[in-house]
Amino acid sequence: xxxxxxxxxxxxxxxxxxxxxxxxxxxxxxxxxxxxxxxxxxxxxxxxxxxxxxxxxxxxxxxxxxxxxxxxxxxxxxxxxxxxxxxxxxxxxxxxxxxxxxxxxxxxxxxxxxxxxxxxxxxxxxxxxxxxxxxxxxxxxxxxxxxxxxxxxxxxxxxxxxxxxxxxxxxxxxxxxxxxxxxxxxxxxxxxxxxxxxxxxxxxxxxxxxxxxxxxxxxxxxxxxxxxxxxxxxxxxxxxxxxxxxxxxxxxxxxxxxxxxxxxxxxxxxxxxxxxxxxxxxxxxxxxxxxxxxxxxxxxxxxxxxxxxxxxxxxxxxxxxxxxxxxxxxxxxxxxxxxxxxxxxxxxxxxxxxxxxxxxxxxxxxxxxxxxxxxxxxxxxxxxxxxxxxxxxxxxxxxxxxxxxxxxxxxxxxxxxxxxxxxxxxxxxxxxxxxxxxxxxxxxxxxxxxxxxxxxxxxxxxxxxxxxxxxxxxxxxxxxxxxxxxx
Numbered sequence: 001x002x003x004x005x006x007x008x009x010x011x012x013x014x015x016x017x018x019x020x021x022x023x024x025x026x027x028x029x030x031x032x033x034x035x036x037x038x039x040x041x042x043x044x045x046x047x048x049x050x051x052x053x054x055x056x057x058x059x060x061x062x063x064x065x066x067x068x069x070x071x072x073x074x075x076x077x078x079x080x081x082x083x084x085x086x087x088x089x090x091x092x093x094x095x096x097x098x099x100x101x102x103x104x105x106x107x108x109x110x111x112x113x114x115x116x117x118x119x120x121x122x123x124x125x126x127x128x129x130x131x132x133x134x135x136x137x138x139x140x141x142x143x144x145x146x147x148x149x150x151x152x153x154x155x156x157x158x159x160x161x162x163x164x165x166x167x168x169x170x171x172x173x174x175x176x177x178x179x180x181x182x183x184x185x186x187x188x189x190x191x192x193x194x195x196x197x198x199x200x201x202x203x204x205x206x207x208x209x210x211x212x213x214x215x216x217x218x219x220x221x222x223x224x225x226x227x228x229x230x231x232x233x234x235x236x237x238x239x240x241x242x243x244x245x246x247x248x249x250x251x252x253x254x255x256x257x258x259x260x261x262x263x264x265x266x267x268x269x270x271x272x273x274x275x276x277x278x279x280x281x282x283x284x285x286x287x288x289x290x291x292x293x294x295x296x297x298x299x300x301x302x303x304x305x306x307x308x309x310x311x312x313x314x315x316x317x318x319x320x321x322x323x324x325x326x327x328x329x330x331x332x333x334x335x336x337x338x339x340x341x342x343x344x345x346x347x348x349x350x351x352x353x354x355x356x357x358x359x360x361x362x363x364x365x366x367x368x369x370x371x372x373x374x375x376x377x378x379x380x381x382x383x384x385x386x387x388x389x390x391x392x393x394x395x396x397x398x399x400x401x402x403x404x405x406x407x408x409x410x411x412x413x414x415x416x417x418x419x420x421x422x423x424x425x426x427x428x429x430x431x432x433x434x435x436x437x438x439x440x441x442x443x444x445x446x447x448x449x450x451x452x453x454x455x456x457x458x459x460x461x462x463x464x465x466x467x468x469x470x471x472x473x474x475x476x477x478x479x480x481x482x483x484x485x486x487x
Contacts, residue, residue: 011463021145021158022467024337025117029059030343032113036348037093042353045359050369051098052355054111062089062116062124076125076420077118077148078137083150084387088113095371100111107371112347112380115388117336119144127375145315145336146404149388153404155412158466159397160421160458163332163479165187165290168323169311178312187345188395191288193305199245203305206286209265214309215250218282221257221302238317239310250361264318292316316423326431328438333419333466339393340384346394347383354379397422414459419443421456432456 016022020469043052062073064085080087090110096379097105116122123144125133130140146155153180162168164183169176171358176195181188189206193214198200201214215229223229226247233243250259256276263275264283284293314320323330358374367373387393393400405411423429433455447459460466 008462015465016143017413017462018143018145019157019470021336021416022117022120024335024468025120025145025340025464026122026337028337028340028344028424029114029120029122032337032423033059033091033344035056036341036345038369040348040352043355044250045363046356047360049100050363051361052374053096053361055094055096056108057091057093058091059122061115061122062087066455074124076136076138077123081151085148086113086150087118087148088381089115089116089378091377095375096371097371097374099369104369105371109371109375110377111375112349112377112384114149114340114344114384115149116358117144118146119141128175141409143413143416146412147388149385149401153406154388154401155415156339156399157402157406157415158336158417158419158460159339160330160335160419161333162325163330167308167311168325168330169315169320170322170325171247171315176312178308178315180288180308182288184293187288187289189286191305191308193308193312195242195309195316197403199242201242201309201312205288207282209262209264212262213246213250214305216247216252216258216261217305218302219250219252219255219274220262220279221298221305222255223302224255232303233310236319239313239320242313242316269423285468321407324436326434326436328442335466335468338467342394343384343387344380347380350375350383351379414447417460419458419460421458423456425452425456429456443471 013402019273037054037057041054043054045051062075064072064079066072075087076345079085082328091114092108093111094108095106095111096103096301117141119125125136125138125144125182128136146153148154157254162181164181167178167180169178171177172194174197178193178195180191183189183192187310191203191205193203195199202211203214203217204210204212215223218229223232229241230240235241259276259279260272262282263270263272263279267275270278280295283298283301284295288304291297291300291304311320315322354376355374358376359369359420362369362373391399391401400413421432423432435443437454439445441461442464444459444461448454449457
C-alpha cells in the first residue's frame, strides 16, 4: 500500500492530475485551428466569380474590448470573473477579396474569438510564478483546465464515445451488421452494411438510397468483371458462396448504370449528366470520408467496404464473434480540445455560409463588395459561446458544458476528470451501465452518481491518462525511415 502511494506521488511530481485537458486544448489552439482554417481558406460565391481567401491566421493572447472599442492585453481571469466578462482570445487573419480574378480589397481583421482555458499556453497566467499569480488575483495551487464565460467558471465534460473509423460487427435479430463511424473534421457519417438472412448484402451511408445493394455500389466504384468481385474476397467457401449469390442478383452491367441508379435517388428528375455528377459528389464526400475525398480514393473505399462485408459474412457463419461495444478497446474519450474542435468546425461552416450569403446579397443589390460588409466575426464567436453557455454541442450532444463548482479543493479535480457517456439516461442500457473488465485501471468502478445517470457518468482512475490524437502520416514516415515493410 505504501509503495502504491509513493508511485502516485512520483508520477505527479512532473504531471498534474488534469494535465491531459490542458494538453488537449493546446493541441486544438496551435494545431487544429490553423488546419481547419487552412482547409477552408478559399471561399467561392454561388452567384458570381467572387473568391475570399484567408491567410496568415494568428490567435492572440486574451484581450478585453472596452466600451470605447479599445483593446487591453493585460486581461486576467480574475477581472473576467469580477466584471462578468468572457476570458477569450481573438483570431486574426489576412483576408483578400477577388472578383473575376482581380484583387478588390485586402485587410487584416478579426474573424472570431475563442474561449481561453485557464493555465493553458494561450492564457496570460502561463509562465507566472507563485508571487505573480497572487498579484494577478489567482491561487497558485489552482490547476486550471476551466473557462470563464460571462464571469462564470465553466468546464467541458469529457465525452465517452464509440471509436471512430473502426469496423464493428453485431447481430440485429437474424441480420448481421457491420458498421463504422467515419469521421472527418466535424462530420460523422455512419456506414452500415447488412447481411440479410437470405445472404443478400445491403449498404447505407449518408445521402445514399435506402437498401442499396452492396454489389451495385462496388460496380459504381470501378468493379467491372466477376473476377474483380471474387478475387478481392478471401478464398473461403462460405464467403465465396455469398459473393457468387450476390453477383448472380446483380442486374447491372456497367459502371454508369450503377452510378445512375444511385443518382436517381440523390437527384431525381435531373438529366443524366447531373445525376452522375451528384453521385460522384456523394461517393467522394459522404462515403467513408476519413479515407479521403478525392477520386483516387474510391478504389481504397471499395476495398475497405469489402473488409466490412467479409466480417458480416464471417459473423453469419460463426467464423468470428461479435464486437463488444462496451469494451474500452472500442471506445474513446473526447477531451476539451477535441470537443472544441467539433464546435469550431461547425462555427466555421456557418461563417463560410454567412460570407457567401453576404456576397450574394451585395451583388444582387448592386453594392460595392468590401471586406467590412461581408465579414461578420460574431458568427463564429456566437456559435462557440452559445455551446459554452448552454452545453448544447455539435453532434447533438447536450450537457457538454457544466458549472465548475468549488465546494472543496477536490471538487474541481473531480469535475475536470469526469467522463460522461453519450447514451440516453432515460433508457435501461444495463450492459453499458455495468463495470466492464477493460475499464480496470482506466475508470473508477465506484465513483458514479445514483439515479438515471448511474454508470453513465464516471470518473477517471487516479493514474489514468488520456492521450491526444496524432497524425498517422508521422507514424507512416517513421516506419518508412526505419525500413519497416509488410510481410
